[in-house]
Amino acid sequence: MSGDVGLFGPGSVTWRLHQEPILLLGGLRSLYLQALHPRAVTAVAQNSRYRADPWGRLTRTSAYVGTVIWGTTAEAEAAALRVRRMHARMRAVDPRTGEPFRIDEPGLLRWVHVAEVESFLTTAVRAGVRLTPAEIDGYYTEQLKAAELMGLDPATVPATADEVSAYYDETLPSLALSRDGVETALFLTVPSVPENWGGRAFRLGLTLGPTRWAYFGVAATAMAMLPPWARRLYGGLGLPTTDLTADLSARGLRFLLSTVLATIPRSLQVTPIREAALARAAAAAVL
Template sequence: MSEDVGLFGPSSVTWKLHQDPILMLGGLRSLYLQALHPRAVAAVAQNSHYRADPWGRLSRTSNYVGTVIWGTTAEAEAAALRVRRMHARMRATDPRTGELFRIDEPDLLRWVHVTEVESFLTTALRAGVRLTPAEVDGYYTEQLKAAELMGIDPATVPTTADETADYYAKILPDLALTKAGVETAMFLTVPSVPENWGSRAFRLGLTLGPTRWAYTGIAATALALLPPWARRLYGGLGWPTTDLTADLSARSLRFLLSTVLATVPRSLRVAPIREAALARAAAARA
């Protein structure tokens, strides 16, 4: 068995943070945030089949993140290389200028990286995960490895909470809610149910039943967890009361997830790639 613990390892803040299931909410928050960048959302809308296969795309994205966090160094590098080769072939048109651009532009890659890392971290903290200020900055610094995998110059990536706040302040004038952004946000809030998911009655139940209402509540929480400036771009309010309500909702969701998962067999609640990482870490300590 390989004893390579991957890019991070058991002593990292990354492993500590990503063991918590509330990070799924952080992933959804990051997508709402990313949709506010006109070029970034155009790149997705013009190159992705997320409308036809939303759950497949979500699964592929989750598998990539899981591989970078929990996989061996070789597995993480191979996964990143596949994504970079795919992105290198793709182009999109800027909806404001008509300019044709590469979707792997450094500025776009940096935006996606920062919003994802910040969303994971912010969501976890507001849901009640306890990290010290040093661990918060440590997480940002550790994630430079993930940025570098995607071809981003690590010297251009924020490495602390303060640097991330400065990054958002500087990029805010470039952000706007475009038609593609509205469509993406609506789809994230009310995703379609694939045709191959059982009978029409079953799909209708997912569309209108308790599962739909539960997901809508999760999506509303993800939106409410956005920074006030992002909520204002979506036409919402930046009131502190919204932040308080979002925090309570995120904490409740984390408690619910922890309670439900505690009743599930370990083989079903711990992803195989994470289980393998823990086994390699144990072997490395032996």
């Protein structure tokens, strides 16, 4: 529908926030955070080919998030239905207890949702995006729509900053760094290079050269931006100045991204699905 601006729309905090390229860093932070939930990370490890196809999984996840944020209502609902149907067929086995479980358990879905939206928001704010407390709460409340798409009862999902903080406090006793968590975190920090990215010399250069070190710096920033309790679960990573240096790094990265993007054509700055959303919003405003 030409006038359908989707789940959120041009006046939403969500649209304002998700135009920020720095949210890519927030996505990486959320993966480090999600890996601290033993069942959640086991579900991924036993059902995903992320080690064999990490960039494909990243592309698919980014496409899903983009569709929920910028797509029409019908597009967002269709994308979520496909994911729910896929998850409904998947099972995993808890290596600690031997207990089989569904990967679409509400508790697991809620953890992934909260870790993701809190990481997006926290990363943006610490990188310099200015939001009032009311706007921060507004983002969490708006994201209840995304949680509902994944099959969660919105009444069970934290909808304000205080509720997110309380949720983390309640969940902390069940978090731990499991073997799957260690392997996932190591993979996030030193991911493999796709075989189709040129020849052996190119892959070797990417593995050992400046690009690898640049990515490692981004990964280190994402890890440093975790809450202190999460860093402690990873072994107490970071000095007392970690939060300050992480904020400076995130702000510098945001400035770098905005500078680089300003030099390239708009067609490369804005994804097609976001461009279509902006066009629908403009048409709706005229009507």
